[in-house]
Amino acid sequence: MIMETKQTLIEQLQQIGQWEKDQKGLWIWDRAARLPFAILDKLTPSFIQRKIGSLLDELGYYIQSGGKYLTRQDSILKKLERNAEVPVHSIEDVKKLPISVMDETAFSIQKSHAGAATVQGATTGIGGIFTLAVDIPATLAISLKMLQEIAVAYGYDPNEREERIFIIKCLQFSSSDIVGKQSILKEIANYADRGSSKEMISQMQGWREVVLSYREQYSLKKVFRLVPVVGIVFGALSNRSMIEELSDTAIMLYKKRRILEKLAETESDIRL
Numbered sequence: 001m002i003m004e005t006k007q008t009l010i011e012q013l014q015q016i017g018q019w020e021k022d023q024k025g026l027w028i029w030d031r032a033a034r035l036p037f038a039i040l041d042k043l044t045p046s047f048i049q050r051k052i053g054s055l056l057d058e059l060g061y062y063i064q065s066g067g068k069y070l071t072r073q074d075s076i077l078k079k080l081e082r083n084a085e086v087p088v089h090s091i092e093d094v095k096k097l098p099i100s101v102m103d104e105t106a107f108s109i110q111k112s113h114a115g116a117a118t119v120q121g122a123t124t125g126i127g128g129i130f131t132l133a134v135d136i137p138a139t140l141a142i143s144l145k146m147l148q149e150i151a152v153a154y155g156y157d158p159n160e161r162e163e164r165i166f167i168i169k170c171l172q173f174s175s176s177d178i179v180g181k182q183s184i185l186k187e188i189a190n191y192a193d194r195g196s197s198k199e200m201i202s203q204m205q206g207w208r209e210v211v212l213s214y215r216e217q218y219s220l221k222k223v224f225r226l227v228p229v230v231g232i233v234f235g236a237l238s239n240r241s242m243i244e245e246l247s248d249t250a251i252m253l254y255k256k257r258r259i260l261e262k263l264a265e266t267e268s269d270i271r272l
Contacts, residue, residue, distance in 0.1 A: 004262075006263065009099070013256065016252050020252075059171075062144060062168070063168060066164060069145065069148075073091070073152050076105065076109070076149050076153055077152070079153075080094055080102075083101045083105050091157045094153070094155035095155035097155075102255070102258065103251070105153040106247075109149045110248075110251070113142055113243055114243045114244050115240075117139065117239040117240055118240040121235035121238060121239030121240065122233075122236035139239060142243060143242075143243065146250075147167045150254060151167060155258060156254065166191060170246065170250045172184060174245055174246045
């Protein structure tokens with residue numbers, strides 16, 4: 001297992017910096033595309049409206065206790081062990097691995113969940129508009145499970161409440177506009193030096209953007225599901241796209257945190 005040099009870490013950090021800059025470019029049509037949903041929203045059946053609204057409760061419950069969404073770490077540790085070719089028994093062991101091993105594991109997680117989301121989107125697309133109520137919690141479950149596994153891949157424990165808050169931040173980032181993305185990047189720039197849990201939760205007021213994003217996504221799905229077959233294809237592609245974008249965000253944000261912490265350790269070793 002080859003450990004990376006300080007220069008390699010800095011170069012990777014620069015690549016992440018470029019990705020962050022790319023996130024600041026919000027196309028006009030992307031903002032304009034949200035306008036029709038105010039109308040579509042009024043036409044959405046009440047049972048779907050209630051299901052989307054319940055996401056707030058689900059996300060709040062997840063932050064507090066993890067609930068039914070907490071994932072087992074064993075399988076991810078085994079993946080890391082295979083990729084690193086050294087024993088990996090705990091989160092502490094993960095922190096010592098090279099970034100390249102973490103990346104390899106995270107991308108395999110992304111591929112696995114993107115495939116699951118594709119199948120799930122196509123399956124619920126068969127039933128038309130009424131299966132949207134099934135698609136909503138299923139997509140949220142896939143999203144949270146994937147984010148937790150990516151967290152473990154970079155050496156962070158989703159059993160910790162603060163890490164679950166970071167996971168929700170990843171959800172929020174992927175569904176925010178340019179202003180929201182900039183705000184979140186500032187909030188998590190020095191996450192290792194974050195304040196108390198209470199202070200972090202006070203910053204979570206913007207998580208409603210996540211729910212609004214779901215509302216828009218499912219309004220669009222509703223339109224396409226009025227047409228047989230097209231709804232199946234669109235359901236599969238939209239779910240896959242959503243999961244891939246979300247996982248890309250998580251990989252970049254977690255990778256940045258791990259690189260910064262590795263660089264800080266390097267500086268500390270030099271002083272010693």
